[in-house]
Each structure stands twice: as C-alpha cells, then as structure tokens.
Amino acid sequence: MGFLKSLPLIFFFAITLVTAQEKDITLDEIWNGTFSTQRMDALHSMKNGQQYSVLNFDRQARSTSVDVYDYKTLAKVKTLVSSANIEQMQYFTNYTFSQDESKLLLASEVESIYRHSTVGKYVVYDTNTQNTTLVANKKIQEPTFSPDGSKVAYAYKNNLFVKDLNSGATKQITFDGEVNKIINGITDWVYEEEFAFVRAFQWNASGDRIAFIRFDESAVPEFSMDVYGTGLYPDQQEFKYPKAGEANAVVSLHLYDLKSDKLNEIQVSKDYNDFYIPRIKWTKDSDVLSAQFMNRHQNELDLWMINTKNNNKTKLVLEETDKAYVDVTDNLTFLKDNSFIWTSEKDGFNHIYHYSKDGKLINQVTLGNWEVTNYYGYDPKTERIFYQSTENGSINRDVYAIKLNGRDKVRLTKSEGTNSAAFSADFSYFINTFSNATTPPEYTLNNAASGDLIKSIKDNDKLAEKLLDYKTSEKEFTTININGNDLNMWMVKPANFDAKKQYPMLMYQYSGPGSQQVANRWNGANDYWYQMLAQKGYIIVCIDGRGTGFKGAEFKKVTQKELGKYEVEDQIAAAKKLGERPYIDASRIGIWGWSYGGFMSSNALFKGNDVFKMAIAVAPVTSWRFYDTIYTERYMTTPQENPSGYDDNSPLSHVDKLKGDFLLIHGSADDNVHLQNTMRMVEALIQADKQFEWMVYPDDNHGIYGGNTRLHLYKKMTNFIDNTLGDKLKNDASEENDQVKIKL
Numbered sequence: 001m002g003f004l005k006s007l008p009l010i011f012f013f014a015i016t017l018v019t020a021q022e023k024d025i026t027l028d029e030i031w032n033g034t035f036s037t038q039r040m041d042a043l044h045s046m047k048n049g050q051q052y053s054v055l056n057f058d059r060q061a062r063s064t065s066v067d068v069y070d071y072k073t074l075a076k077v078k079t080l081v082s083s084a085n086i087e088q089m090q091y092f093t094n095y096t097f098s099q100d101e102s103k104l105l106l107a108s109e110v111e112s113i114y115r116h117s118t119v120g121k122y123v124v125y126d127t128n129t130q131n132t133t134l135v136a137n138k139k140i141q142e143p144t145f146s147p148d149g150s151k152v153a154y155a156y157k158n159n160l161f162v163k164d165l166n167s168g169a170t171k172q173i174t175f176d177g178e179v180n181k182i183i184n185g186i187t188d189w190v191y192e193e194e195f196a197f198v199r200a201f202q203w204n205a206s207g208d209r210i211a212f213i214r215f216d217e218s219a220v221p222e223f224s225m226d227v228y229g230t231g232l233y234p235d236q237q238e239f240k241y242p243k244a245g246e247a248n249a250v251v252s253l254h255l256y257d258l259k260s261d262k263l264n265e266i267q268v269s270k271d272y273n274d275f276y277i278p279r280i281k282w283t284k285d286s287d288v289l290s291a292q293f294m295n296r297h298q299n300e301l302d303l304w305m306i307n308t309k310n311n312n313k314t315k316l317v318l319e320e321t322d323k324a325y326v327d328v329t330d331n332l333t334f335l336k337d338n339s340f341i342w343t344s345e346k347d348g349f350n351h352i353y354h355y356s357k358d359g360k361l362i363n364q365v366t367l368g369n370w371e372v373t374n375y376y377g378y379d380p381k382t383e384r385i386f387y388q389s390t391e392n393g394s395i396n397r398d399v400y401a402i403k404l405n406g407r408d409k410v411r412l413t414k415s416e417g418t419n420s421a422a423f424s425a426d427f428s429y430f431i432n433t434f435s436n437a438t439t440p441p442e443y444t445l446n447n448a449a450s451g452d453l454i455k456s457i458k459d460n461d462k463l464a465e466k467l468l469d470y471k472t473s474e475k476e477f478t479t480i481n482i483n484g485n486d487l488n489m490w491m492v493k494p495a496n497f498d499a500k501k502q503y504p505m506l507m508y509q510y511s512g513p514g515s516q517q518v519a520n521r522w523n524g525a526n527d528y529w530y531q532m533l534a535q536k537g538y539i540i541v542c543i544d545g546r547g548t549g550f551k552g553a554e555f556k557k558v559t560q561k562e563l564g565k566y567e568v569e570d571q572i573a574a575a576k577k578l579g580e581r582p583y584i585d586a587s588r589i590g591i592w593g594w595s596y597g598g599f600m601s602s603n604a605l606f607k608g609n610d611v612f613k614m615a616i617a618v619a620p621v622t623s624w625r626f627y628d629t630i631y632t633e634r635y636m637t638t639p640q641e642n643p644s645g646y647d648d649n650s651p652l653s654h655v656d657k658l659k660g661d662f663l664l665i666h667g668s669a670d671d672n673v674h675l676q677n678t679m680r681m682v683e684a685l686i687q688a689d690k691q692f693e694w695m696v697y698p699d700d701n702h703g704i705y706g707g708n709t710r711l712h713l714y715k716k717m718t719n720f721i722d723n724t725l726g727d728k729l730k731n732d733a734s735e736e737n738d739q740v741k742i743k744l
Contacts, residue, residue, distance in 0.1 A: 022471040022495075025532040027718065031711045035467070035528055037441050037460050040431070047101050049426025051077060055095060058084075064091040066104065071429045071445060074455055080104065081125045086132055088123050098149030102127055103165075105135070105143055105152070114189060114671060115702075117141065117198045124152065124165060135163055136170070141186055142199040146207035153185075153201060153210055160185045160201060160212060162258070173210070173256050173263065180222060180240055185212040188220075188249045190242055193672060194630035195278045195328055205286035209308060210256045211266075213277050215249040225669055228698050239671070244625055244632040244646075245639040251277050253291055255308055268293060268304050268314040276630070278328040283338050283357075290332065298634045301326040303342075303359070317359030320344060324557040325634045327514075331375040341365075341385065343375060345553040352385060354404060365406045371550050373397060374420065378404070379427035379448075386412075386427065386448070388420060394550045395477060395488055395520045399432065401448070412451030415439075418521040423448060431457065435522035437475040437490075440464055471495045471535045475527070477520060482573045483566075485546060485555070488518035489574075492530050492540040497583075504588035504725040505539045507575060511567040512596035513635055514549035514556055517542050529714060536726065539584060545570030561642050563624060563635050564603055564649035571600065572608035579611070588725045592616035592717070595673055595702065599651065602681070605662060606654035614661040614724040616717055619670055619702055622677040623650040655684045661724040662692040665713065667700030693720065 029035065044053045046068065053068050065082040069075065081104060083091040092106040103126050110120035119139040123132050135143050135152050140161075143154040152163045158177025163170045174184040185201035192198055201212035223241035226234045242248045253266040266289075274296040281290050287309040293302045303318035320326050322345070331352075333341040338357035343350055350372050352365040365385060366372055374388035376399075384401045391411075392398050399421045402409040413419035417436025424430065430448050435441045440460035444453055473495045479486040494503065508526070510517050530540040546566045547559035559566050571591065579586030591612050593601040598620025605615035624632045624646050625639050639646045647653055662685075666678040675696065685692050695716060697704050704713055 023469050024535055025470055025472075025528055027529070027532065027711060027714050030525055030528045030532070031714070035463065035523070035525075037463060037522070038458055039441065040433075040443055040458060043422055043431065044095075044097065045422065045424045047425050049424045049428050052424070052431070053080065053095075053097075055093075057091070062091065064093070066095050071424060072454070074445065074457055080127055081106070083108075085130075086123065086125070088132060088134055089121065092123075096145070098145040099147050100149055103145065103149045105145065109139065111139065114192055116192050116196065117186070122152075122154075133165055133168075136161075142201075144199065144201070144203065146203050147205055148207050151207065153203065155184070155186045155199075155201075158183045158186065160210070160256075162210075174214075180238065181216070181218050183215040183217065183249075184254075185214075187213070188215045188217055189239055189671070190248070190628045190630050191215075191276075191278070194628065194634075195276070197279075200280070202280055202282055202289075204282045204289070204308075205284065208258050209286075210258070211280055211282070211289050211291075211308075212254050212256070213280065214252045214254055216252075217249045219247040220249055221246050223671075223674065225671065225674070227669055237669070237671075241671075241674075242629040244627060244629055244636065246629065248274065248276075248296070248629055251275070253277060253280065253306075255289075255312065264312065266291075266306055266308075266312045266314070268302075268306070268316075270302070270316065279330070279332070281332060281334075283334045283340075284336060285338055288338070290334075292328065292332075294326070294328070296629075296633065297637060298325045298630075299323065301328070303332075305357070315358075317357070318342070318355065320346070322346075322553075322557075324553075324560040329375075333375070333378055335378065336380060341375070341378060343372060348553050350553075352387060352402075363406055365402060365404065367406070369552065370394075371552070373550065376421055376423055376430075377427065382427070382449075384408075384427070386421065386423060386430075390550050392416065393520075395516075395518055399430070399451070410451065412446065412448070414451065414453075416520070418519060421446075429454070436520045437477070437522070440522045470531075472531050473497070473534045477518070480543060480574055480577065482543075482545070482570050482577065485570075487543050487545055487570065487574065489541065489543045490518050492534045494534050494537050494539070499583050501583060502585040503537060503539045503583060504590070505541055505575075505578060505584050506533060506721060506725065507571065507589070507591040508540065508542045508597070509545070509571060509591070509593055509600055510595070510597040511545055511547060511571070511593070511600045513547050513559060513563075515596070516544060516549050518544045529718075533718070533721065536722070538721070538725065541574075541578060543571065543574050545574070559635065561636055561645045562649060563645070564599060567600060568603045568607055568649075571604050572611055575604075575608065575611045586611075588613055590614040590616075590721060590725050592618070593620075594618040596621065602651035602662075603649070603654065605660055606651060606657040609657050609659040612660055614663075614720070616663045616665070616720060618665045618713075618717075619667065619673050619704065620651070620664070620677060620681070621673055622681040623647075623652050625650075626674060626677050626680070652680060652684050655681070655688045655690060658685065658688070658690045658692070661720070662690075663717070663720045664692060664694040665697070665704070665716070666695075667697045667702065667704045669699045670702045672702040 041055045063084040066080040068077045089108040092108045094107040096105040106123045107120045110118045122135040122143045141155040143152050159174045176182045187200050217240040220240040220242050224238045228234045256263050276294045279292040289306045291304045301320040305315045307313045331343040342353045354362040370391045372389050376386040383404045397418045399412045420433045421430040432444050440463050442459045443457040445455045473492050476491045480489045591601045591604050598617035601615040602617045605612045
C-alpha cells in the first residue's frame, strides 16, 4: 500500500526532471525575445586601423554612446560622445563620422518612410570642441558630410540643401521638388525597393561639387492605400508606384558647383529611350564622375566616365550585357590610378574583374564554378582583394584574400558555416561573424594576413546553453535530385522521430530569383517555429529549387520570362518524391511562404492539388501585373511583350483547381505587395465557388509586425496547420496519454 501511495510522487519528480531538460518551445517565447542573439551594433573601423567604434545603449541611464575599442586588447579606449551630454536629444540611434573622424552626425527621432528610407533629427558633434550643431530644426533625409567635414548636404521635401558648419548658413540648391512629382537627390519608391539605395547625391573628393539624380514622377501612376488608424475617418496614403509595363519616373543626372553656384544637367553621348541610373560614384579624380546607365529590360548596363571639368565630356568605358539580366551591385572600386574593380556573371558565375580606367580588361581575378557573394575591399599596401564566396559549398560562406593579379589565394576563415568579415580601415584585422546551424553567432578578432584567431569578442554561449533545456531537433542538410538537378534541402524531424511511423510534412520556401533559404547559418525566428512544429510531430522541409541563387547564372536564370513555372514544378516534384519515403504521410503534405513564397505556395496548392493538402500564403503576389516595374520586368520583360508569361503562371489563372485548405494573409497597408493582390485572389476564389480562409491585418505593411501582431499571426498559422495536417497527431497524442494512464 505504501509503495502504491508514493508512486505518483516518484513519477512526478521523474517527469519534472525530464521536462526540465526537454521544455517545449512556445510561440510566446519565440516572439518575446527569449531566443534573441547578442550582436555588435553599428561597428565602424577607425581610420587608424587599430581601433573600432560601436554604438552602445545604457539601459539604466536610457542613453546611447559611441565608444572606441582597441583591436588588439578589445579594451574600451574612450567614449567619443554620449547622449547624456547632449541637450538636443535624449538618445541617438545611429552615427556617421566625417572623413577625418573629428565630427559625428548623430540621428534621433528617426521615422521610417519605406523599407530603407527614413526622416530624422540630426546633430553634428565636434569631438575637438565638444560642441553640437543642429543640422536643421526639422526632420530631414540622408545628411552627408562633405569630404573636409565643413558642410553637410541633405534632402528636405524633395529638394537638396547644404549647411555650412562654420558659418551656420544653409543654402538651398534645388527648388522644383514637389511631392509625387519631382524628387531631387533621393530615390523614388521603386529605386529604393529594387536598387536598394536612398541617397541619390554624392560629394566629389574636393567637396566643391555635388552630383545627383533627379526623378520626374509626373507620368507615373499613383497608388493609394487607406490607413485606418484610430480616428473617425481613415487617412489615405498616396504615392507613385509604377506597375509592370507602366511609366517609370524620368531620371536625369545633374551637377551642382558650390563655387560658381551653378546647376547643370549631364547628358551622356548615347540615345537611351527608357532607362535607369542605378548607381553614381565619384572616382579618385575629383573631376571625374562615374555613372551606370541601364536599359529598361536590364540586360544592358553601361559604365560612363564624365569629366566635369571638361564640359561634362562623357566616355563609355564598359558595356555589360546578358541574355537575361545584369545585376547591379555596390562593388565598383576605384584604385589610385583610376583603374577599377568590378564583379560580373559573364563567365557563368559571379567573379571579380580588374579593368583599366579606359575599360580594358586587365585580368579576371577570381575563377571557378562557385560564386563571389561579397566584396570587402582592396588593400593597396599588399595589393590584396578581400571577398566572401561559396568555394566551400553553396550553403556555406568563407572569407578569402587574393592578389590583384589573381594569385596567392588564402582562405582566411576556418569554420564551416557562414562567415562574414568587417575589416579594419588598413586591412590589418577583421572581425569575423560566424554561425552555422548548430552554433549561434560568434564574433572574433582575426589577423587579416593569415586569418588566425587573435581573440574572441562576443559569443552566444548563454543562448546555446539555454537551448539545451529545450526539445530541439537537428537541421539535416542534404540534396534531392529533382528534374535533373541536385537541389539543396534541409529537413527537421521530431526529436523523438521513429522511422516506422508516418508524419505530416510542412514545406517552406521563398524561391525568388537569386534567393537562398537552405543555408548553413544560425536560427532565425522561423527556425524556432519549425522546432515547435517538429515537437508537435511535423516534419519540416525546405528546398531551394531552380531560379534560386549561388549555383551559377544558368541555374538562377532558367526562370527568365516564366516566373513561377519551374520553381513550382520543382516544389511539386519534391513533395511527391518525399511523400514516397515510408516515414512521410503523403496524404498530409502542406506548403507555406511569404511574399514571393506566398505566390509560390498558392500556385503549388492549385497546380499540385493531388499532392498538397493545404497551403498558407502570406502577403503573396497573385499576378506579376500588380508588381513594380524594376523587379518584375528584370525577369519577365513587360506584360505587353510577355502576356502569357504573366498570366499562365499567375495563381489567379488556376483558382478552379483548388481542392485543399487555403489560408490567405495580408497587411492592409502593404506598400510593396499591395493588398490588391489578395483582394483579387479572394474575388477569383469566390467566383470559382471555392472555400478558403483569410486574414487582413489592419495598417500593417509587408512585414506584418508590431505589438502582438507577429504572435497573433503565428498562432493563426499554427492553428491552421494543426486543423488541416494535424488531426491524426491529436489522435496519436490522445492514444499515448491513454496508454500512460493505463500503465500508471
């Protein structure tokens, strides 16, 4: 009798011990920061090459500071500036140095406009005098020091201004700026989103001229969104958004001379009909400006040199062409003799090239069936180029050094996974950020000559230790042969996986051109969600199909003019093949994705209606006719030229095939993939008499976040997965509980 009475108590302690080591990951923990990683914020290598600065936040004092550290010792050397000593701001969120590092631009009250653009209040702090100067008594855009640090150029209400920090005077240099009509020196919506830059003005080396791009949006169709807010009536946000095939902003290149106070337009000696200017950059010669011009199809990119001292005389030095498209990068680097470094896919893989100032090829620096994924810079003292690549496998990243002549290549990183480098200004050190699927981010100081470890700076060992208490599964990296290609794949199985059982499978993918989801790096928030789903009894799989990146131009560009055809075929074929495995229940396979991934999951469910039981599409493109010119036409040309490419692969054309369960989700204030996409899908499904579920998040943009929004979103998706794929799991869990009761 006594033994029987104590049994429940013994059982309780045993269960407590086990559960302490195998806690379940919860959605609340995923989104409340339980698994967040320590990072290094706003790191800047000081000009002396021996020190670096970091933005630090003092939580108790509610202040921020820019602190300087020594590379060798990692000890804090000094605090350059603290917001506690600045009357104009409680704290700042970013900083920028003048070229000689005697002054800092400090940003506060920063508000986002779109993905990259912001407005904010800015103060100049002089480290010598410790004086502060307010750049403008209003919120401005992209303030930038002149090379000697005596002036700051900035944009306000679509015009450009220059503030003289010595006299305090501000001069307006353009006057025609007007909302939704003319923009000077700041990119329009589509350039910001697709060419990934905001500041479209640049100082020359001597600080006496500013080159800038002007956007005339007058003919661009306007898009409007209701922003519901909390008032009695909603506000309406209106902005210029060129959809595929519609008019783009007319761009022109201009030059302002500070000495003569003259403004001139620069015209290149080639007749372009419809074109982009995706990059401008001054060369080492303060009189020579480089500008990249690209045709609307984006399969021709021209590099021009413009002599601003000689009547703006232009010279075409490089013409890059491709059957599909040419990528725009920030890798153009001018050497002392104005020869330049350039990256290109022209041999089938992305590599580094060295050209003379006249555009003659000196040599191809890197070569091989692998991709250069990042260009870090050139050290003139050692004549070495530093770069990141996939030489150690397409899912990994390593940092390398190579001579400008293509010799003496050295692998600087040692650990397999994802390595990225931040080099000191003189290229004597680099801070390496490393992670892989089993190691959270580690920051180390390394010798740039050899790559040898000098010291550990910061790690996430506490997070790794914390995760030991949780029930987690290995992310297994393999390949799967589909349609003649070995596609990269990862799979996460339940921790208590039993090969004799059958499990439902959820596939995740993004699949956009040049993208990558199967990468050997540390967890993002979704990875913790997948672990949570795995502990519920799901197998989670991700496959990068044709059209994704880092396996060569041919693999990436096969989807040209047919977005959504080959990518969907690969996901359907992969699901079928995986469904043949004895431990996967082929009758319970689902797929989900966000943005391009939502476009994909919708198509996969419709076209693969005999394979997929359910799909979730978050913020999906439902027709490329609704998306912007630069992104869409890069891969599809225009709808007028390629109507079948647009319509044959649109989910809207296949709603009649829907058999499974479908959940549509969108933010009502999505300026990128407009709610129009989901509304058109909803109407098409209704008219096809198809049942489905949907959710619209009020006033949320493409990211759908803020407050409890992400938690709510992932609860909704989890519940939908459980209700559509997980019924059998509930029964299995119920049977296991009954067996435990019987044993007790």
